[in-house]
Amino acid sequence: MPKYTLLINGATKEVEVPVAMPLLWILRDELNYTGTKYGCGAGVCGSCTVLIDGVAQRSCQLNAQFCQGKKITTIEGLSADGNHPVQQAWAEMSVPQCGYCQSGQIMAATALLNRTPKPTDLQIDEAMSQNICRCGTYYRIRKAIHRASEIATTKKI
Amino acid sequence: MKRRSFIRISSYTAGAWLLSEVIPLNAFAMDSSDTNCFQPNPQIRVCEDGRVILYIIKQEMGQGVITSLPLILAEELDVDPEKIVIEGLPYDAANAGKYNTYASASIKGAYSSFRKAGATARTMLINAAAAEWNVNAEVLKTENSKVVNTLNGQSINYNQLIKRASALPVPENPVLKNPKDFKLIGKSQRRSNIAGIVTGKALYGFDLVLPDMVYAAVVRAPLFYGKVKKWDDSALKQLGPGILQIVEVTQMAGGVDNRNGVAVVATNSWLALRGQQLLKVEWDLGTKGLFDSTEISQQLKQALKTDTAALTYDKKGKSTAFTPLEGANVFRTIYEMPYQAHAAMEPMNCTASYKDGKYEIWGGFQAPGEIAKILPKAFGVATDAVFVNLLPIGGAFGRKEKVDNAAEAMQISKAIGKPVKMIFSRADDTGNDFYRPASYHQISVTADKTGITDWAHQLAVTAFPGKNISHVHHGIGGAVADLIYPVKNYQSAFYPIESPIPIGSWRAIGFSHNVFVAECLIDELAAKFKVDPVEYRLSILRQESDKYVKDRKRLENVLIKCAEAINWNHKPLAKRFRGIACCAYPHAQGYAAHAFEISVAPNNAIKIHKVVCAVDCGLIVDPEGFKSQIEGSLVWSLSATLKDEISLQKGQVQQQSFFDYDVMRLKEMPKFEIVIIPSDEAPGGAGEPAVPSVSPALCNAIFAATGKRVRKLPLKKEGYTMG
Numbered sequence: 029m030p031k032y033t034l035l036i037n038g039a040t041k042e043v044e045v046p047v048a049m050p051l052l053w054i055l056r057d058e059l060n061y062t063g064t065k066y067g068c069g070a071g072v073c074g075s076c077t078v079l080i081d082g083v084a085q086r087s088c089q090l091n092a093q094f095c096q097g098k099k100i101t102t103i104e105g106l107s108a109d110g111n112h113p114v115q116q117a118w119a120e121m122s123v124p125q126c127g128y129c130q131s132g133q134i135m136a137a138t139a140l141l142n143r144t145p146k147p148t149d150l151q152i153d154e155a156m157s158q159n160i161c162r163c164g165t166y167y168r169i170r171k172a173i174h175r176a177s178e179i180a181t182t183k184k185i
Numbered sequence: 186m187k188r189r190s191f192i193r194i195s196s197y198t199a200g201a202w203l204l205s206e207v208i209p210l211n212a213f214a215m216d217s218s219d220t221n222c223f224q225p226n227p228q229i230r231v232c233e234d235g236r237v238i239l240y241i242i243k244q245e246m247g248q249g250v251i252t253s254l255p256l257i258l259a260e261e262l263d264v265d266p267e268k269i270v271i272e273g274l275p276y277d278a279a280n281a282g283k284y285n286t287y288a289s290a291s292i293k294g295a296y297s298s299f300r301k302a303g304a305t306a307r308t309m310l311i312n313a314a315a316a317e318w319n320v321n322a323e324v325l326k327t328e329n330s331k332v333v334n335t336l337n338g339q340s341i342n343y344n345q346l347i348k349r350a351s352a353l354p355v356p357e358n359p360v361l362k363n364p365k366d367f368k369l370i371g372k373s374q375r376r377s378n379i380a381g382i383v384t385g386k387a388l389y390g391f392d393l394v395l396p397d398m399v400y401a402a403v404v405r406a407p408l409f410y411g412k413v414k415k416w417d418d419s420a421l422k423q424l425g426p427g428i429l430q431i432v433e434v435t436q437m438a439g440g441v442d443n444r445n446g447v448a449v450v451a452t453n454s455w456l457a458l459r460g461q462q463l464l465k466v467e468w469d470l471g472t473k474g475l476f477d478s479t480e481i482s483q484q485l486k487q488a489l490k491t492d493t494a495a496l497t498y499d500k501k502g503k504s505t506a507f508t509p510l511e512g513a514n515v516f517r518t519i520y521e522m523p524y525q526a527h528a529a530m531e532p533m534n535c536t537a538s539y540k541d542g543k544y545e546i547w548g549g550f551q552a553p554g555e556i557a558k559i560l561p562k563a564f565g566v567a568t569d570a571v572f573v574n575l576l577p578i579g580g581a582f583g584r585k586e587k588v589d590n591a592a593e594a595m596q597i598s599k600a601i602g603k604p605v606k607m608i609f610s611r612a613d614d615t616g617n618d619f620y621r622p623a624s625y626h627q628i629s630v631t632a633d634k635t636g637i638t639d640w641a642h643q644l645a646v647t648a649f650p651g652k653n654i655s656h657v658h659h660g661i662g663g664a665v666a667d668l669i670y671p672v673k674n675y676q677s678a679f680y681p682i683e684s685p686i687p688i689g690s691w692r693a694i695g696f697s698h699n700v701f702v703a704e705c706l707i708d709e710l711a712a713k714f715k716v717d718p719v720e721y722r723l724s725i726l727r728q729e730s731d732k733y734v735k736d737r738k739r740l741e742n743v744l745i746k747c748a749e750a751i752n753w754n755h756k757p758l759a760k761r762f763r764g765i766a767c768c769a770y771p772h773a774q775g776y777a778a779h780a781f782e783i784s785v786a787p788n789n790a791i792k793i794h795k796v797v798c799a800v801d802c803g804l805i806v807d808p809e810g811f812k813s814q815i816e817g818s819l820v821w822s823l824s825a826t827l828k829d830e831i832s833l834q835k836g837q838v839q840q841q842s843f844f845d846y847d848v849m850r851l852k853e854m855p856k857f858e859i860v861i862i863p864s865d866e867a868p869g870g871a872g873e874p875a876v877p878s879v880s881p882a883l884c885n886a887i888f889a890a891t892g893k894r895v896r897k898l899p900l901k902k903e904g905y906t907m908g
Contacts, residue, residue: 063385103385126247127382128579153852164820
C-alpha cells in the first residue's frame with residue numbers, strides 16, 4: 029500500500045492506506061479523529077465536512093493523494109480550547125440536538141466565515157444548505173453564524 | 186467510616202420509600218469514585234469532593250434529557266446545575282424496560298421523582314446542619330450548595346455535611362419548593378453535552394473503538410423474506426488482506442426482524458463497505474410481498490371495500506362491528522399517506538463482543554427493554570448473558586427502538602470470535618428501516634354548520650408482521666387521535682394488509698396519519714358550510730362531550746393563540762392565503778396548533794411566507810431545549826409533507842440516500858414563530874405533539890389558495906414544488 033504524509037490539525041501524520049480510501053475513513057479508522065462523521069458516504073449530507081486549506085470539503089469524497097501537501101483541519105483541530113468563535117456561538121445558541129451532524133455544520137460555517145466574515149441570511153442559506161440535520165437545528169445554525177461573526181469581530185478588536 | 190458503609194446506611198434508610206418505579210436498585214452498587222458520598226435516594230449522590238451525581242436512566246438522542254433532567258434536581262437541591270455530574274445508569278437486564286425512551290415521556294415521568302429526590306437530600310442536609318450547629322432546622326435555608334443560618338448568616342457547604350446527613354433518617358414526605366420560587370426551572374440552560382459536541386469529542390456508537398476490534402458491513406436480502414442462496418467473493422480479492430472473513434447472517438424472529446444476509450468482515454470500515462459493494466450474493470427472493478407501491482395503494486383501497494374490519498371502535502371502546510354510514514346527507518372523503526423512513530443522521534450500527542457464552546454490545550438504543558426481552562431469547566442464552574453499554578444516540582425518532590442491528594453484530598462476533606463494529610451504509614439505513622406505515626383513510630360524516638353527528642373513520646394500513654396491527658397504534662379512543670372534536674356517534678375500523686417491509690414507530694406515531702385526516706376533514710366541513718375554520722373548530726370543541734380529549738380547553742387555547750399570531754381575523758396581503766390545524770397529544774399532555782401563510786403560483790410552486798406554532802406542554806423546564814423540539818418538529822414534518830416517500834418496486838425499497846429521500850434544507854425553512862402558552866400544569870412531553878398539525882395546516886392553506894384539496898402526500902408527488 030502506498031504511504032502518504034498528511035498535515036492534520038498542524039501535525040504531520042504518516043499513513044499507509046489503499047489509494048482509493050477516502051480521507052473520512054483515514055481520519056476515523058486509521059488516525060482516530062472520530063469527530064468527523066459518516067452520514068452518507070456520497071457527498072450528499074455534509075456530516076463529514078472538513079477544511080482543506082480553509083475551504084469546506086466532503087472528506088468522504090477525497091483521497092490521501094489529493095490531500096498531500098494541503099492543510100487538513102478537522103473539528104478536533106478547530107481550536108485548542110473549544111473556544112473558536114463558531115464553537116462559542118454554537119454553545120450560546122444551543123444549536124445541537126443529537127449533535128451527530130454538527131461537526132460538519134461547524135466546519136461548513138467556519139469556512140463560510142473565513143471567506144465572508146459578515147454573511148447575510150442569503151449567504152448563510154447558500155453555504156449551509158448542503159449540510160443536512162434531521163433534528164432540525166437549522167434556525168439556530170443561522171443565528172449562531174451571525175453570532176460567531178460578531179464574536180470574531182470583537183475578538184479581533 | 187468508610188464510604189461503602191455510608192452507602193449501606195443510606196440505602197437501608199432509603200429503603201422505606203424507594204423510588205423503585207423509576208430507578209433500579211443497582212444504582213446502590215455504583216462505585217465510581219473513592220470519595221465519601223451520601224445517597225439519600227437511588228437517583229442521586231452528594232459527595233465530599235463537592236460533586237452531586239445524578240443517575241439518568243433515559244437515553245439521550247438529541248431531545249436534551251441530560252440537560253433538562255438535572256435542572257429539576259438542581260432546583261430542589263439548590264445547587265449549581267453545572268456542578269451536577271450526570272452518569273447514565275448501567276444497563277440492568279432485570280429492569281431494562283425502565284430505560285426505554287419514547288412517547289415524549291422523559292420529563293413527564295421524572296419531574297415529580299427528581300423533585301422529591303432533590304427535596305429529600307436538601308431536607309437531610311438542613312437537618313445535618315441543624316444538628317451540627319445545634320439550632321432549629323426552621324431557621325436554616327439552602328442556597329448554592331450551602332446551608333445558611335438565616336439568623337446569623339453562618340453557612341456550611343453541603344460537602345462538609347455528608348457524614349452527618351448519611352446517618353439521618355430519610356424523610357418520607359419532604360417539602361417541595363413552591364413553583365413560584367423556582368430559580369432554574371423555566372430558565373434556559375446551556376446544553377450539558379455541548380462541549381463534547383462542538384469539539385468532536387462526543388462519542389456515538391458509530392465512533393466506538395475497542396482493542397482488537399474488526400469492522401463489518403452486511404449485504405442484506407433486498408426483500409424482507411429473501412434468503413441467501415450462495416455468494417461469490419472473488420471480486421473482494423482486489424481489496425487485499427484487509428478483508429478478513431465472510432460470514433452469513435441469519436434472520437431471527439421474535440421481534441428481531443433482521444434480514445438474511447452476508448457480512449463482510451474487514452480491518453476497517455471502508456474495506457467492509459467496499460467489500461459489501463463487491464460481494465455478489467444470489468438470493469432466493471421467494472414469492473411473498475413482491476409488490477409495487479401502486480399495488481400496495483390498490484390493496485389498501487380494496488381492503489376497505491371487501492375485508493371485514495380487523496378491529497372496530499365506538500365511543501365506549503372496542504366494538505363488535507362497523508356500520509357504514511348511508512344516505513344522501515353523508516359526506517365522504519379519502520386521504521392517503523405513504524411509507525416514511527426515519528433517516529437519522531447516525532446510521533444504524535452496533536458493536537458486539539462474544540466471549541465465553543456471553544454477549545456484550547455497545548450502541549445507541551432507545552429501548553433497552555427490547556434488548557432484554559428479545560435478544561437473549563433469540564440467541565438462546567440467559568437474560569443476563571446479554572449486556573449493553575448504552576451510548577448517546579445520533580438521532581432516533583423511533584427507529585432505534587429496534588434491535589436488528591444488535592442481533593447482526595452479535596451473530597458476526599460469535600462467528601469470528603472477535604469484537605466487531607457492524608455499520609450500516611446510508612443505503613442500508615434507508616433500505617432496511619422499520620417504516621412509518623402507509624395508510625388509506627375513508628371518513629364518512631354527517632354534519633352541519635353547528636357540529637358533527639356521525640363520524641366513521643375507516644383506516645386501511647400496512648401492518649407487520651402479518652396483519653398484526655399493534656404497531657399501527659390503535660387505541661387511545663380508536664384510531665388514535667382521529668377525533669378531538671365531540672360527535673354524537675363515533676366509529677373507527679381497521680383494515681390491515683400485510684406489509685412487504687417492516688414497520689415501526691415514527692415520530693408522533695399514528696397521530697401523523699390521523700391528525701392529518703381529521704384536521705383536513707374539519708377544514709373541508711367548514712368550507713362546505715361556509716363557516717370560518719377557526720370558529721368552526723372552536724364552536725365544536727366547546728360542545729358537551731364524553732369523548733376523548735380530557736382538557737379540551739387547552740386545545741382551544743392553542744388554536745386561539747395560533748390564530749392571533751398569524752393575524753387570522755385580518756386579511757392577508759393580496760394572493761396570500763392561510764390554513765390552520767391543531768393537535769391534542771394526550772398521553773404526552775401536549776397541545777399544539779400550526780398556521781401557515783402561503784401563496785401558490787399558477788405552476789403550483791408554494792411559497793411559505795410564515796408559520797406559527799402555538800404550543801402548550803405544561804410547565805416548561807428548559808425553554809430553549811423546548812423550542813428546539815418545536816423547531817425540529819416543523820423541519821421533520823415539512824420534510825414528510827413536502828418531499829418524502831418510501832416507495833416499492835417488486836417489494837424492494839427504491840430510495841437509498843438523501844439524494845432520493847430528500848429532506849428539508851436550511852434555505853427552505855420558512856419564517857417561524859413559536860408561541861408558548863404559559864402554564865402551571867405538570868410538564869408534558871415536547872418531542873412529538875407539534876409534529877402532526879404541520880401537514881394539515883399547510884394543506885388547508887393550499888386549499889384556501891387554490892380551491893384544491895390535497896388527498897395524498899407528499900406534495901412533491903402531487904405536482905407541488907417549493908417556490
